[in-house]
Every structure is written in C-alpha cells, then in structure tokens.
Amino acid sequence: MNIPERIAVRLPQLVFPSSEVVLYNHNRVPKLGFVPFLTHKRHLGLGLGFSKKMSSSMENCHVDVQNKLEVVRPATEVYAQEAIEALKAGKVIAVPTDTLYGFACDACSLEAVNRIYEMKGRKHTSPLAICVGDVSQIQHFAVTEYLPHGLLDSLLPGPVTVILRRGESSALEKSLNPGLDSVGVRVPDCNFIRVVARGLGKAVALTSANLSGQPSSLCIKDFENLWNRCAYVYDGGVLPSSRAGSTIVDLTRPGKYKILRPGSAKEETLAILEKHSLVEEAPAI
Secondary structure: OOOOOOOOOOOOOOOOOHHHHOOOEEEEEEOOOOOOOOOOOOOOOOOOOHHHHHHHOOOOOOHHHHHHHEEEEOOOHHHHHHHHHHHHOOOOEEOOOOOOEEEEEOOOOHHHHHHHHHHHOOOOOOOEEEEOOOHHHHHHHOOOOOOOOHHHHHHHOEEEEEEEEEEOOOOOOOOOOOOOOOOEEEEEOHHHHHHHHHHHOEEEEEOOOOOOOOOOOOOOOHHHHHHHHHOOOEEEOOOOOOOOOOEEEEEEEEEEEEEEEEEOOOHHHHHHHHOOOOOOOOOOO
8 A cells, every 4th residue: 555645736826816726735734635736646665656747737728718717617626516516417527637638427427428429529439437536436336356455556546547347236337338348447646536526426437638539638728629518627737747648557357467558657557567466468369
C-alpha cells in the first residue's frame, strides 16, 4: 500500500472570485482532503514518482468570457454537488483528470452514454471506460479476486486504465459496452472527479473530451466547439500531462498483463506489475 503525500500547490487567481481560491500547504490540509482543481498523490513504494508527471500546472486557458459565464465552472469543491446532480439527471459534463479532459456521465444511463457517443462521433463498437472514486469500489463493477494483493492500490489512483473481467455480478448495466466481458476502470489522481464519482454512488462513464480521431484536450479551450453539448464544463486549468492519455493495461488473465496503450506512465506501470510477479502475455501468433 502506498503512502499518500500531499504536495503544496499555490493556485493562481484566474477569472474566479478570490473567495473560491484558497492556498494550501502541508501544514494546512483541508478537512475533506479536497484541494481546488487537482490534487495529486505521490506513489512511494517503488520510488517511481507518478506525481512528477502529474504535478499541477494552473496556467490560464484563454476562453471567451461570455461562454465561461454560461457553462464553465471552476473544478472546485464548491461545484462538486452541482456536477453530481447533473450526472443524476442524465447529463454529460466535462471534467479534468490527471491526464486529459474528459466527458463524463452516469454509466447506468443509456441515454447519457448514447449522447457521449453522438457528440464525439464515436463508433458504438469502441467501449467506454468507467471511473470510480476509490480503489475499494472497483470490486462492485469488475472481478478483482484473482489479482495479486495490493496491485490495484499500487497502480491507482494514477494515470492508468486497468482492463478487468466484468463478471456476472457486476453492478454495471448490460447496455454499457454490450457484448464485452471486460471493462476498463480508472481512478484518476484528481480530487474533483473522484468526489463527483463518490457522490453519484455509481460508476461514471469517462472518455476523452474531443471529437473522435482528433487530438485530446489539455485545457478547456481545446474542445470549446463541444461546450454547448455539455451541461457544465469544469475548468482545472492547463493539465501538465502529454496528450498520450492514461496507460492501458489488460489484467484479465491471472498472472499475466498486456500493455494495450503505452500512455503517460508505461515505465512506472511495468515496474509495479513486475514487482507483483506478473509476466507479460505472449503475443498471439
């Protein structure tokens, strides 16, 4: 089990009221563990430093002021409940994660899931990943018993998507990724989306905030043409990640792993997998 270490972050006062911007340091940790915008956890067990790649960059992403007033909100605790209610109402919202901006909706709402496919121009044959607030919640949506003890806690929260067996007892609706017996699961190292997922009490469907086939988004300006399709756009500033997205690793076979996308944390992920005695799945011949 890794030990969280809070990193001091000073947030710039952008276009938001000064009352919404609070300075935090290691001596003043908020009671709910929630830092405005993004908060990152340092993984220590292997000295691999996921947090280096995820250190916060709160540069302003210049957008039209009128548009901001209509749909854009700061990704802070103040607006978390609003985001939760939007998801419960079957709406789509845009949120920051520890890698890219994403579109999110209630994974159990077929209408909302279809709306994400339609707004992205994404084929329904391309599955959506889910996001949960805590590693302990994964067992409700996927099979985890066959995984080495502590593996998921070492990988997550972090910039990794784990592909797991869905299982017959999964709480996911059959309408999500029909025909697939596996599901991609994320626990981003980002407080805002994790608080929203906890508040929803169900899995959140999550995919990158962009048109299918277009570059991923590191700031809300990057997908401004899609704002009008969202109930709200939550602004966490310019994300410090590359556009590589999360590292995707298939863990559906006991004792084996397969990297499906290198993403932004391949080397760190490989080291954790090897530490837990997993071996790479041989390529199909």
